[in-house]
Amino acid sequence: MSSGVYLAGMGLACVLGNDMPQVLASLRRGGVPPTPVTVAEGIQWPVYTLPAQEGDWTQRLRQTVRHVAAQTGEWGERSAPLFVASSSLDIGFMEHTAQDLRLGGDLQDFAGVVAAALDWQGPVFTVSTACTSALNAVLAASDLIRGGEAGEALVIGAELDNRFTVAGFGAMQLLAPDSAQPFGAGRKGLVLGEAVAALRLRAQPSRWQLTGGANVVDGRNPSGTEASAVQAMCLGALAQSGLQPGDIDLVKVQAAGSPINDAIEVEALRQVFDPLPPLVSLKSAIGHTLGAAGAAELALLVGCIEGGAWPSTGYSLDEALGIALSEQPPRALRNILLNVVGFGGGHASLVLRDCHA
Known part of the structure; x- marks a missing residue:
């Protein structure tokens, strides 16, 4: 029997803070600037880093995961499915280990560390599809709940x-030298961000319903956005939700600050929506958090709506794009479309409904 899927709890740690109250307070103060990260002698790139913590890489991972998961509420036996989404996985751990005997292991190693940190007893899944990882994890968890195979799940x-990741993006000349400016007139590339986010999904109704989603892979441009795939x-997400384009009240765009990809995204959205609904971008506040982006940006957006905070642009938009970014939540806000695009041709969308609107 098919069930609805609802967001029952969420947690977030990012450059803005280690929980939602800290995040929203930082956002109201104008945000936190990126930190220069040295990847080699004489080479630095800005990164929206997590607040400093004591301990080695694995200890910091465990501490952050426990803290963020606790923000979603009490889990009891913790026997529900757990989906762990990441692009870089445990590359950071490998960088600080002289001899990593796990290099002969498998993709599940990172999820195993996360599950152990939470003392998780249920089935554990790894989702690593580059920047669409977390949103694909949400779609997979939603399928289990809709199909009646699980009553709830944690992403x-x-x-x-x-x-490694910072150096790789820098070598491909994809990074901005200073700050992220999605849709900006002076955009020069993306700025990476660190984040850990947790989403608790369940069949029991609550304010936020996940009504549908879609994942489209088009590898013609492995490091870019394809307009037809965005469309x-x-x-696809609208169809699964039973909605028409005119039903969408807000679009959370991908908009990472790429001179080309940002323009392609706008072009594609115009083919779907006429006129364009209000748009919001979150990467100027937390950076591009890669595999965590789908969960981190969903949590941040819901937090902003519930908490009365909103990201400010703080830079001039590209007039050639002919768009504007919302300076506050739309007054009539019921259906939200969240878009994430990633390496390898991944394009994923999710429709979120405010059942209280």
Whole structure:
């Protein structure tokens, strides 16, 4: 028997703070600037880093995961499915280990560390599909709940510090030298961000319902956005939700600050929506958190709506794009479309409904 899927709890740690009250307070103060991260002698790139913590890489992972998961509420036996989503996984741990005997292991190693930190007793899944990882984990968890195979599930999106990822994006000339400016007139690339986010999904009704989603893979441009795939993911999510484009009141855009990809995204959205609904971008506040982005940006957006905070742009938008970013939540806000695009041609969308609207 098919069930609805609802967001029953959420947690977030990012550059803005280690929990939602801290995050919203930082946002109201204008945010936190990125920190220069050295990847090699004489080479630095800005990164929206997590607040400093004591301990080695694995200890910091465990502490952060426990703290963020606790923000979703009490779990009791912890026998529900756990989905761990990440792009970089435990590369940061490997960088600080002289001899990593786990290099002969498998993709589940990182999720195993996360599950052990939570003393999780239920089934554990790894989702690593580059930047769409966390949103695909949400879609997978939602399928289990809709199909009656689980009453609830926990999704953890995690991207922690590592030089390898930063150096790789820098080598591909994809990073901005200073700050993230999604849709900005002076945008020069993306700025990476660290984050750990937790989403508690369940069949029991609550304020926020996940009504549908879609994942579209188009590998013609492995490191870029394909307009036709953006259209397909939006229309697929709308179709599963039983909605028309005009029913969407807000779009959380991908908009990472790429000169080309930002323009392609706007072009594609115009093919789906006429006129465009209000748009919001979150990467100027927390950076591009890669595999954690789907969970981190969903949690942040819901937190902003519930907490009365909103990201400010703080830079000039590209007039050639002909768009604006919302300076506050739309007054009539019921259906929200969240978009995430990633390496390898991944394009994922999710529709979130405010059942109290």
